[in-house]
Amino acid sequence: MPQERATKRSGCAKQRGFSTATFLAGVASFLTLGAAWGVLWWSNLFDRGLLPAPWEVLKVLIEQMTEKELWLDILLSTRRVVVGVVCGLAIALPVGFLLGWYKSVRAFIDPVINFYRALPPIALIPLVIVYFGIGEPARVSVLIYAAFFSSVIVIYEGIKMIPPIYIRVSKALGASDFEIFKKIIVPAALPHVLTAFRVSTGVCWTTLVAAELVAAERGLGAVIVNGQNFFQVPVIFVGIIMIGTVAVLMDQVLRYATAHLLTWQESM
Amino acid sequence: METQRQEARERVIFKNVSKTYHGDHGSVKVVEDVSFKLAEGEFVSLIGPSGCGKTTMLQMLAGFVTQDTGQITLDGGPIKGPGSDRGVIFQEYGVFPWLTVEKNIDFGLSLRCNKHLESQRKELVAHYLKLMHLNGFENAYPKHLSGGMRQRLALARAYAVNPNILLMDEPFGALDAQTRLALQLQLMEVLTEERKTVLLITHSVEEAIFLSNRILIISARPSKILRVVDVPFPYPRTPELTATPEFQRLRLELEEVSMQQYAKQQELAAETQ
Numbered sequence: 144m145p146q147e148r149a150t151k152r153s154g155c156a157k158q159r160g161f162s163t164a165t166f167l168a169g170v171a172s173f174l175t176l177g178a179a180w181g182v183l184w185w186s187n188l189f190d191r192g193l194l195p196a197p198w199e200v201l202k203v204l205i206e207q208m209t210e211k212e213l214w215l216d217i218l219l220s221t222r223r224v225v226v227g228v229v230c231g232l233a234i235a236l237p238v239g240f241l242l243g244w245y246k247s248v249r250a251f252i253d254p255v256i257n258f259y260r261a262l263p264p265i266a267l268i269p270l271v272i273v274y275f276g277i278g279e280p281a282r283v284s285v286l287i288y289a290a291f292f293s294s295v296i297v298i299y300e301g302i303k304m305i306p307p308i309y310i311r312v313s314k315a316l317g318a319s320d321f322e323i324f325k326k327i328i329v330p331a332a333l334p335h336v337l338t339a340f341r342v343s344t345g346v347c348w349t350t351l352v353a354a355e356l357v358a359a360e361r362g363l364g365a366v367i368v369n370g371q372n373f374f375q376v377p378v379i380f381v382g383i384i385m386i387g388t389v390a391v392l393m394d395q396v397l398r399y400a401t402a403h404l405l406t407w408q409e410s411m
Numbered sequence: 412m413e414t415q416r417q418e419a420r421e422r423v424i425f426k427n428v429s430k431t432y433h434g435d436h437g438s439v440k441v442v443e444d445v446s447f448k449l450a451e452g453e454f455v456s457l458i459g460p461s462g463c464g465k466t467t468m469l470q471m472l473a474g475f476v477t478q479d480t481g482q483i484t485l486d487g488g489p490i491k492g493p494g495s496d497r498g499v500i501f502q503e504y505g506v507f508p509w510l511t512v513e514k515n516i517d518f519g520l521s522l523r524c525n526k527h528l529e530s531q532r533k534e535l536v537a538h539y540l541k542l543m544h545l546n547g548f549e550n551a552y553p554k555h556l557s558g559g560m561r562q563r564l565a566l567a568r569a570y571a572v573n574p575n576i577l578l579m580d581e582p583f584g585a586l587d588a589q590t591r592l593a594l595q596l597q598l599m600e601v602l603t604e605e606r607k608t609v610l611l612i613t614h615s616v617e618e619a620i621f622l623s624n625r626i627l628i629i630s631a632r633p634s635k636i637l638r639v640v641d642v643p644f645p646y647p648r649t650p651e652l653t654a655t656p657e658f659q660r661l662r663l664e665l666e667e668v669s670m671q672q673y674a675k676q677q678e679l680a681a682e683t684q
Binding site: 306308309311312313314315316317318319322326327330331333406407408409 | 473474475492493494495497498499501503505507508509510518519521522523524525552553554565568569572
């Protein structure tokens with residue numbers, strides 16, 4: 144028996160998930176950002192009415208966190224994104240599969256998809272307001288649209304990229320079409336579906352804030368608009384910080400889920 | 412061995428088989444009037460230049476490609492698509508990265524068409540895990556395996572559903588020389604234990620002589636059988652065989668023929684460009 148090299152399995156735990164070191168580096172980078180902001184405020188280069196001190200914003204943030212209002216805004220915004228992403232993906236999955244699997248369907252639908260994908264969903268907001276008014280259905284329909292077009296392309300490119308060798312191997316072992324779908328296509332497409340999930344969450348979040356800026360009484364976008372209307376600059380800052388924080392947290396959750404579902408991947 | 416083979420049942424018959432591919436840049440005839448037979452338990456190699464149509468011949472037998480004219484019979488009947496009675500081994504292994512070693516071997520056994528093996532499923536997986544020297548790696552994912560181990564895994568997976576014909580398309584082509592030799596020896600060992608009818612495509616004359624009963628030398632495109640060589644060495648063969656003058660003489664002789672065809676194929680490739 145010749146000596147063949149096989150990499151040790153113990154090494155893979157470190158490759159995914161985050162270590163304490165990267166976490167501390169993340170904290171340090173935000174602290175540096177805060178310090179730079181403090182210095183900028185202290186330097187008096189900007190009017191202090193326009194650039195509040197970090198601690199003022201922190202004070203408003205803590206105040207708002209103790210009240211229900213801000214949490215309600217966060218909850219509403221998050222819920223809109225989740226509904227948009229879930230519904231958008233639910234439509235994108237079968238459509239993406241059909242496009243990836245059947246060449247003829249792809250040639251027919253590809254140009255249309257590319258047009259709508261290139262079109263920023265925000266451009267549709269005025270039309271949607273005309274159709275649905277400014278209520279919840281208007282916002283959610285824009286989000287479903289955004290989630291669908293951003294994910295369908297990732298899913299179908301993913302299906303298209305599944306190496307044909309897997310299909311041939313399974314056919315040679317006697318797999319039926321349904322078995323090939325269930326045992327090859329689904330697991331081989333999973334990484335791309337998860338990428339689609341992350342991409343569409345990002346796109347939806349951007350779109351949501353735009354939609355809330357235009358028309359919403361509640362939600363994190365509305366928080367910013369209210370701050371602007373009452374000239375409460377710290378409130379605007381709180382809105383911005385919360386939007387960023389929630390987006391980062393969502394992405395982290397998805398990253399974590401991805402790493403756990405795809406332990407088998409080469410480059411995780 | 413020799414007389415045994417003559418009496419053995421014919422498993423596969425290629426009779427005047429031709430195949431032309433029609434592409435955007437015109438038609439290419441890849442296989443022309445090929446006839447040969449594979450007897451039960453026989454190990455036959457196809458050697459010839461790349462792009463000459465050997466793979467097409469193997470894929471027709473595997474059921475992935477159908478011939479234009481001529482007949483291919485498998486145990487007396489025509490070929491109706493791929494099936495688990497013929498195990499296929501590819502150069503690029505094709506092990507499923509999302510399944511552990513154990514689950515990869517079990518893959519074929521988990522399919523409906525192999526339900527008759529259900530009662531022995533566990534034993535079969537354990538048996539081939541051991542036979543291909545993969546024990547200890549049951550729960551490892553393919554990303555942790557070397558190229559040689561991946562190919563052994565592909566072999567174990569193919570063996571598990573008990574095909575009686577193995578079709579191997581340059582199975583060791585992507586491996587370094589040392590691993591390649593190790594795998595050849597191992598294949599020899601496994602075939603001694605569980606005899607199969609084998610059709611092997613290879614570029615290596617040495618590999619072909621070392622492993623086969625019979626070698627078919629294939630011409631440049633369109634593929635024709637140029638020469639049939641019976642390999643006279645008895646089984647089981649050991650690496651020492653490759654050092655004997657008889658082996659070397661045969662190797663040089665066949666390499667000369669195959670080099671000529673290689674040059675011809677190069678010219679053909681240059682013309683089409």
